[in-house]
Amino acid sequence: MSIAPEAMTPLREKVLRRIRSRPTLRGAAILLGILVALALLAPVIAPQNPHDLASLSVMDNRLPPGATAMNGMTYWLGTDAQGRDMLSAIFYGLRTSLMVGLSATLGALVIGVAAGLMAAQFGGAIDAAIMRVVDFMLGFPSILVALVLLASIGRGVDKVILAIVMVQWAQYARLMRASALVERRKEYIEAAVNFGLPTRHIMLAHLLPNAIGSVLVVASISIAGAITLEATLSFLGVGVPVTQPSLGLLIANGFEFLLSGEYWIAVFPGIALVLLIMSLNLVGDRLRRSLNVRS
Amino acid sequence: MNADAQTLLEVRGLRTVFHALDGAWPAVDGVDLSVSRGEVLGLVGESGSGKSVTGFSLVQLIDPPGEIIQGSVAFKGEDLRAATPERLRALRGDRIAMIFQDPLMTLNPVLSVGEQMAEAILEHRAMPRAEALKLAAQALARVGIPSPEARLKQFPHEFSGGMRQRVAIATALLNEPDLIIADEPTTALDVTIQSQILYEVQKLARETGTAVIWITHDLAVVAELADRIAVMYAGRIVETGPVDLVLDAPRHPYTQGLLGSSATLVAPGGRLNQIEGMAPRIDSRPSGCPFRPRCPRSLPVCAEIDPPPTFDGARQFRCHNPAQPMVTTP
Amino acid sequence: MTAFVLQRLIQSVFVLLAVSVVVFFAVYGIGDPIELLVPPQVSDAERQALIQRLGLDLPVWQQYFTFMANALKGDLGRSFVHGVPAIELILARLPATVELVLLAMALAILVGVPLGLYAGLDPDSRPSRLIMAGTVLGFSLPNFWKGMMLILLFSVVLGLLPTAGRGETVSVLGVQTSLLTANGLKHLILPALNLSIPNMALLTRLVAAGTSEAMGQDYVRYARAKGVRPRRIVGRHVLRNILIPVVTVVGIEFGSLVAFSTITETVFAWPGMGKLLIDSIYQLDRPVVVAYVMLATLLFVSVNFLVDVLYAALDPRVKLAGDSA
Numbered sequence: 001m002s003i004a005p006e007a008m009t010p011l012r013e014k015v016l017r018r019i020r021s022r023p024t025l026r027g028a029a030i031l032l033g034i035l036v037a038l039a040l041l042a043p044v045i046a047p048q049n050p051h052d053l054a055s056l057s058v059m060d061n062r063l064p065p066g067a068t069a070m071n072g073m074t075y076w077l078g079t080d081a082q083g084r085d086m087l088s089a090i091f092y093g094l095r096t097s098l099m100v101g102l103s104a105t106l107g108a109l110v111i112g113v114a115a116g117l118m119a120a121q122f123g124g125a126i127d128a129a130i131m132r133v134v135d136f137m138l139g140f141p142s143i144l145v146a147l148v149l150l151a152s153i154g155r156g157v158d159k160v161i162l163a164i165v166m167v168q169w170a171q172y173a174r175l176m177r178a179s180a181l182v183e184r185r186k187e188y189i190e191a192a193v194n195f196g197l198p199t200r201h202i203m204l205a206h207l208l209p210n211a212i213g214s215v216l217v218v219a220s221i222s223i224a225g226a227i228t229l230e231a232t233l234s235f236l237g238v239g240v241p242v243t244q245p246s247l248g249l250l251i252a253n254g255f256e257f258l259l260s261g262e263y264w265i266a267v268f269p270g271i272a273l274v275l276l277i278m279s280l281n282l283v284g285d286r287l288r289r290s291l292n293v294r295s
Numbered sequence: 296m297n298a299d300a301q302t303l304l305e306v307r308g309l310r311t312v313f314h315a316l317d318g319a320w321p322a323v324d325g326v327d328l329s330v331s332r333g334e335v336l337g338l339v340g341e342s343g344s345g346k347s348v349t350g351f352s353l354v355q356l357i358d359p360p361g362e363i364i365q366g367s368v369a370f371k372g373e374d375l376r377a378a379t380p381e382r383l384r385a386l387r388g389d390r391i392a393m394i395f396q397d398p399l400m401t402l403n404p405v406l407s408v409g410e411q412m413a414e415a416i417l418e419h420r421a422m423p424r425a426e427a428l429k430l431a432a433q434a435l436a437r438v439g440i441p442s443p444e445a446r447l448k449q450f451p452h453e454f455s456g457g458m459r460q461r462v463a464i465a466t467a468l469l470n471e472p473d474l475i476i477a478d479e480p481t482t483a484l485d486v487t488i489q490s491q492i493l494y495e496v497q498k499l500a501r502e503t504g505t506a507v508i509w510i511t512h513d514l515a516v517v518a519e520l521a522d523r524i525a526v527m528y529a530g531r532i533v534e535t536g537p538v539d540l541v542l543d544a545p546r547h548p549y550t551q552g553l554l555g556s557s558a559t560l561v562a563p564g565g566r567l568n569q570i571e572g573m574a575p576r577i578d579s580r581p582s583g584c585p586f587r588p589r590c591p592r593s594l595p596v597c598a599e600i601d602p603p604p605t606f607d608g609a610r611q612f613r614c615h616n617p618a619q620p621m622v623t624t625p
Numbered sequence: 626m627t628a629f630v631l632q633r634l635i636q637s638v639f640v641l642l643a644v645s646v647v648v649f650f651a652v653y654g655i656g657d658p659i660e661l662l663v664p665p666q667v668s669d670a671e672r673q674a675l676i677q678r679l680g681l682d683l684p685v686w687q688q689y690f691t692f693m694a695n696a697l698k699g700d701l702g703r704s705f706v707h708g709v710p711a712i713e714l715i716l717a718r719l720p721a722t723v724e725l726v727l728l729a730m731a732l733a734i735l736v737g738v739p740l741g742l743y744a745g746l747d748p749d750s751r752p753s754r755l756i757m758a759g760t761v762l763g764f765s766l767p768n769f770w771k772g773m774m775l776i777l778l779f780s781v782v783l784g785l786l787p788t789a790g791r792g793e794t795v796s797v798l799g800v801q802t803s804l805l806t807a808n809g810l811k812h813l814i815l816p817a818l819n820l821s822i823p824n825m826a827l828l829t830r831l832v833a834a835g836t837s838e839a840m841g842q843d844y845v846r847y848a849r850a851k852g853v854r855p856r857r858i859v860g861r862h863v864l865r866n867i868l869i870p871v872v873t874v875v876g877i878e879f880g881s882l883v884a885f886s887t888i889t890e891t892v893f894a895w896p897g898m899g900k901l902l903i904d905s906i907y908q909l910d911r912p913v914v915v916a917y918v919m920l921a922t923l924l925f926v927s928v929n930f931l932v933d934v935l936y937a938a939l940d941p942r943v944k945l946a947g948d949s950a
Contacts, residue, residue, distance in 0.1 A: 006364050007312050007319030015314040015360040018749050136643060141884030144921065151906040151914055152651050228767045235769045236891055236903055251770065255892075258777060259788060267777070270770050281765050356850060388852030395850070400843035405865050405941060414861075415851045450941040466851065 028282035035276050039094040046088035047073055051243065062257065065264050078264040080253060086264060089250055090272050096246040097276065100157060101227035104164035108226075109219050111165065112172025113212060119173065120180035120211075121203050130173065137170035146229060150238040160239045164226050171222070172215055179211040217291055221284035224277045231273055247273040303473055303506050304330040304353070309366035311345075311352045313577070314359070320577040322348040322361070324530030327604070330474065335500060335507045337517030337538065339553070340527035341574045346510045347396070349527070350476045353508075354391055355383050371473070389419040392467035394477040398459035398484075402451035408462055409447030415469050434465035438495055457488040464496065471503055478510045493520055514557040518542055526550050529575060529585035536610025546607065546617040548592045584615065592616045633933055637926040644922045645696070648915055649689050692915075701919060702912030706905070711916035715898050720800045721791055722897030725889070726882045728804070728813060729821035730875065737825040738871065741832025742859065748837055756829060763826025768885055772819040772892035779815060787812050789894035816893040820886055824878050831874055835867040869940050876932030880925035 038045070049055055061083040063075050077086035119130040137145070146163040153159050183189065184207065192202050231248030233239035235255075240246045245253070247269045254266025311323040322345045330336050340346040352363050355375055368375040370391065375383065387393075395401040402411060412431035413424060428447060435443035438461040451459060460480055467475050477496070481489040497520055500507050509520060517524050517538060524542065525535040526549065534547040545551045552570035572589040575581065581588055587597040594616050602613045667675075676682050680691065692702065701712045744753040780788040792812030794801040803809025839845060840863065848858050887899030894900070898917060905913035 004319065006310075007314070007362075009362060009364060011359060011362045012314045012319060014749065016316065136640070139640070140922075140925070141881040143887070144884040144918070147887065147902070147906065148648060148914060148918055149651060151909075224765065228765075231767050232769055232888060235767075236888065238906060248767070248769075251773070255773060258773060259781060261781065263777065263781075266773060270773065274766055274770065277765055277767070278762075281761070354850065356846065384849075384852050384854065386852070387850055393847070393850040395843060395847055397843060401847040403844040403848070403862050403866070405869070405939075406862065407941075411848075414848075414853055414857065418851070418853050418857065452942050463847075 025283065025286040028279045028286070031275060032279035032283055035094060035272070035279065036098065038091050039098045042088075042091035042095045046085075046091045048085040048088040050084045050089040050092050050245075062262055062265070064262075065268075077268045078262075080250075080265045081257070086250075086268050089245065090247070090269050093245055093247040093250045093269055094272060094276065096157070096240060096244055097227050097230060097248070097273065100161055100164070100230045100240065100246060101223050104161045104168065104226045104230070105219055105223045107161060107165040108168035108222075109172055109215070112169040113176045113208070113215060115169065115173040116176025116178075116215075117180055117203055117208060117211075119177045120184060121199065121207065127177075131177070134170040134173050137167070138174070142167040142229060143232060146233055147236070147238060150233060155238055155241055157240050157244060160230055160233055163233070164229055167229070168222060168226065172219065175215045175218055176211065179214050180207050183207055183211040213291070217284075217288050220287055221281065224280035224284065227273075227280070228277055247276070301331045302329055303332045303334075303371060304328070304508075305367075305369040306353065307367045307369075309349070309352055309363070309368065311348050311357055311361060311363045313361050315578070318578060319362075319364075321530050322577060323352055325366070326527075326530070326532055328525060328532065328535075330506050330508060332473070333500070333504045333506055334523060335497070335509060335521045337521030337524045338508055338510045338527060339512065339514060339517055339524060341512055343574050343577065344527040345530040346512075346527045347478050350393070350478050350508065350510050353476060354387055354393065356387075356393075385419065388415050388472075389470045390472050391474045391476065392470070392472040394460075394463045394467050394475065394480040396479040396482060398456055398463055398480075401463060402459060404451055407448055407450055408454070412447065412462070412466050412469065415466050419470055430469060431465070434469050435462070437468065437499070438462075438465045439491075440465070457484050457492075460484060460488075460492065464492065468499060468503070468505075472505060474506045474508065475500075476508045476510070479512070480509075481516070482511070482513075489516075490519075496520070514542070514553055526553065529580055530577075531585075531613065532611075533586065533614070534610065534612040536608075540608075540610055544618075546610070546619075547586075547612045547614050548590050548616075548618065549586050550612075551618060552589075552591075584613075592618070629937070630934065633930050637930055640926055641919075641922055645693065645919060646689070648918045649692060650685065696919065701916035704905075704910050704913050706908050706910045706913075711912040712920070714913060715901060715916055715920055718896060718898040718901045720802060721895060722883065722886050722890070722899060724802055724804055725813065725817055725820060725886055725895060725897060726879070728817040729882055729886075730824065730879065732817060732821040733824035733828055733878075734871075734875065736821075737828030738832050740825075741829040742836055742864075744829065745833040745836025746840065746859065748833070753833075757833065760826035760829045763829075764823045768819065768823065768888045769892050771822055772816075772889055775815050775819055776892070786815050788815075791896055816889050816895050819892070820882060820889045823885070824875075824882065827874065827878065828871065831870055832867055835870060836863055839863040839866050869936065872935055872939060873932060876928055876935070879928045880921075883921055883924060 043049070061079060061081050063079045063083075065076060065078040065086075066074065068074055073085075075085050075087070077090065079085055080089065115130050115134070119127040145167045149163045149166055150159060153162070189202065189206055192206055230239060230246060231251070234246050234248035235252040237252065240249055242249065250269035251266050251273065254262075254264075254269065257263075257265050258267075306326060306328040309323055309326040309328075310321055312319040312321045324345070326345075326349055328336070328338075328349075338346050338349065348357070348361070351357055353368055353375075355363065355368075355378070357363055363376065366376070370386070375386075378386070402408065409428055409431060412434070413427040416422065416427040416430055417424065431447055432443040435446060440446055440458060440461055446454075451462075454462065463480065467477075475496075481492050484492065493516060496507065496509075499505070509517065511517060521538045523536065524538045525532045526541070526547065527533070528549050534541060534545065534550045541550060542554060545554055549570070552568070555568040556570060570589055575585060575588070581598075583599050584590070584593070584597040584602050587593045590597065592614075596615050600615070602615045604611050604613050605617070673682075680688055683691070695702065699712065700710060703709065704711050704714055707714060740756050744756045747753055748757075776788050779786045790812055791803050791809065793806040793808040794803050795806055795809075796802075803813045836859075845858060845862055848862050853862070883899075886895075886897060887902055889895065890897045890900040891903050898920075902914065902917045904910075905917070
């Protein structure tokens with residue numbers, strides 16, 4: 001049907017603009033792809049191995065972006081206090097940040113999904129016990145829980161991952177339980193139960209694959225949260241060790257030079273971290289919206 | 296403008312559309328209406344016929360993506376489409392009051408009933424709050440709510456559905472308006488309470504000289520309450536006239552169909568006939584007469600030309616092949 | 626009402642107990658503080674004396690009961706490092722954190738609620754879209770990064786505000802505060818702003834979502850049909866409905882503000898209890914860490930308790946009987 005000319009009002013334009021406007025996913029996805037590629041290829045493309053202290057030249061410390069090294073190479077993003085090439089440090093830092101964020105999310109996902117699935121399947125006292133722990137965990141700010149945990153077990157990549165797993169599993173457990181409970185009410189599960197299939201089979205072959213979708217979507221958004229948490233803990237000095245700096249630790253190392261105007265040591269890793277977090281957030285959020293999952 | 300002093304509301308060629316990507320769909324498609332002072336008009340139609348949108352269009356309460364794009368609404372000679380927002384605000388609730396369909400949703404859950412009634416007065420005239428609350432209590436007593444002073448301090452969730460709708464009716468009466476637009480106010484209520492409220496509204500309208508536009512899908516309610524009837528189908532008025540005339544001898548096949556499907560209006564022992572098919576969706580109305588696909592009396596011309604209004608004494612209808620008026624026997 | 630309050634109080638005590646067990650065993654059960662506290666060159670006798678004095682030779686569960694018995698008397702242990710009661714150490718730092726948190730919350734409300742109302746009333750306008758885009762940055766960017774950018778902008782580039790410390794303080798009823806001196810306020814504004822940004826963003830989104838939802842509700846349409854002025858519709862009908870989630874979130878977020886103040890205090894060298902926690906973690910000063918967590922928990926629990934009571938008072942639909950359990 002054609003639109004009557006009298007209906008072509010300014011308001012129509014405004015309404016249509018609202019219906020049509022949908023921010024693009026492509027930019028965020030491309031950016032994320034580039035960052036992941038840089039992290040994966042760091043050993044190949046980085047001009048320098050920043051973990052190899054022997055290759056660093058202390059004479060080159062705190063050079064501004066674009067400066068030339070003693071050996072003739074160019075430090076495009078400057079160097080830090082140890083004379084480390086910031087560009088290489090950022091590539092490797094991305095690697096550490098992404099690795100910690102992904103492993104922690106995966107770990108939390110496995111524990112949370114298992115706990116939520118058991119709570120939903122067995123109900124009763126098991127459900128009550130698991131959910132009591134979940135409520136307790138979620139009642140405290142994650143940063144505080146992680147801080148106190150790391151205070152007692154010390155720093156290290158594995159320990160940071162453990163700390164993030166500890167603070168994040170509870171949200172997946174709650175989601176998984178809710179999602180599995182909905183699934184359990186469906187007829188095919190009832191049929192499977194009546195058919196006498198073993199509980200383990202029902203849980204793993206039916207409940208798990210059908211209920212995990214929304215949990216995975218939320219997890220994709222939580223990767224950004226895990227990376228932020230890691231960066232924060234490392235910034236506070238209880239995260240990854242100095243021998244394997246993540247973006248957060250690089251920023252912390254540059255912080256003291258910020259005030260004297262040597263901005264690049266902190267700012268460039270910061271920009272990398274912000275781009276990583278924003279692109280992960282945007283992609284995850286799009287995913288959630290297009291699959292229509294409420295978090 | 297209509298010079299007739301008895302005419303309260305005069306609507307001409309009203310069109311309200313809803314904008315969508317693929318079109319601007321007319322929910323109200325060229326409606327003419329007129330209401331005299333003290334008159335009760337029953338606006339009847341199935342859901343989706345545009346009767347509620349018509350009601351909201353009268354007081355210019357249409358929000359995007361809806362828009363009133365054509366026609367005039369003259370209230371006491373004043374063109375409401377040209378009125379400023381502040382002028383409209385001053386008229387709403389004061390000279391033109393509304394009662395909404397769902398009594399559960401229309402009262403703000405977190406404000407006391409007294410506050411929500413008093414504000415209807417205080418937003419229109421300056422008086423002490425205590426005095427406004429006293430008027431509110433009187434209005435509640437008038438619609439038969441016991442111990443009104445105590446009730447004013449309560450919140451909506453402490454009222455039953457019927458009680459809430461009485462609150463809405465009492466609120467509409469507070470400023471003694473010239474016109475009340477009631478949008479299916481009794482649909483959500485059970486039959487006993489419904490007829491009680493109908494009776495009270497009729498009585499109050501008579502006492503105060505307030506005109507009422509009663510929007511409903513229930514022909515029986517209109518038969519009981521209204522002076523005149525306007526039957527809506529697919530955004531237009533297909534038949535209108537004095538209620539006795541139209542219901543006794545409908546000329547539009549749609550009115551006939553509605554009448555034949557109304558359990559309370561078919562004579563005992565008579566057959567109850569549903570109209571076949573469904574009312575067309577707003578975005579898929581047929582060409583020509585919109586009722587044609589469901590009409591038992593359709594002619595080839597009905598697919599070509601939208602029937603214009605035909606006048607027949609006090610009544611008016613839009614049909615190429617109307618039923619002949621029955622000869623009434625005394 | 627009494628039943629409700631009592632029930633919530635009992636719950637709160639259980640939460641505190643659970644936290645004390647978990648935290649105590651987490652902090653004392655793992656690792657060995659002796660290595661750090663006792664210099665390697667001291668004699669075995671001195672070493673034993675020190676261990677005994679600190680009670681580190683007892684089984685952990687026994688240490689816990691001693692700890693709890695003392696805690697009930699208001700004694701949360703002595704700092705290994707400073708040799709003074711941990712609670713004194715923390716209480717001395719409390720005012721700095723409290724004023725930071727309160728100002729941050731005030732900023733979040735004063736900025737977030739009006740922005741949210743604006744964005745919720747006219748969601749399609751350019752400023753509203755800008756506001757909503759800003760909120761995404763506001764709570765997804767790491768807090769320490771935002772703090773550094775504030776320092777870079779306001780201190781390094783513009784040279785307007787100081788970067789560290791509390792500045793001049795004055796004593797009011799025995800409590801030191803930066804709120805009442807110009808210099809103190811200058812020091813306070815950046816940390817408070819930094820701490821408030823995530824909550825500002827959260828409140829903006831919450832209020833915007835609540836406003837646009839409320840504006841589409843029948844009760845708002847009905848109020849318009851009654852001829853209620855737009856100002857009153859927003860100020861009374863809409864705001865009164867939004868107030869309930871806002872109060873809840875403000876209460877819940879109060880706890881997270883205290884937690885997040887550790888980051889802001891570290892970035893801005895603000896001498897509050899958050900900075901003390903970080904310093905104590907570095908120095909393995911366990912009594913201070915445990916005491917901090919216990920006090921913070923007490924704070925969260927009390928605030929949550931207050932929020933519940935306030936929530937019940939704000940929403941007439943909530944019944945205050947014991948039947949809610």
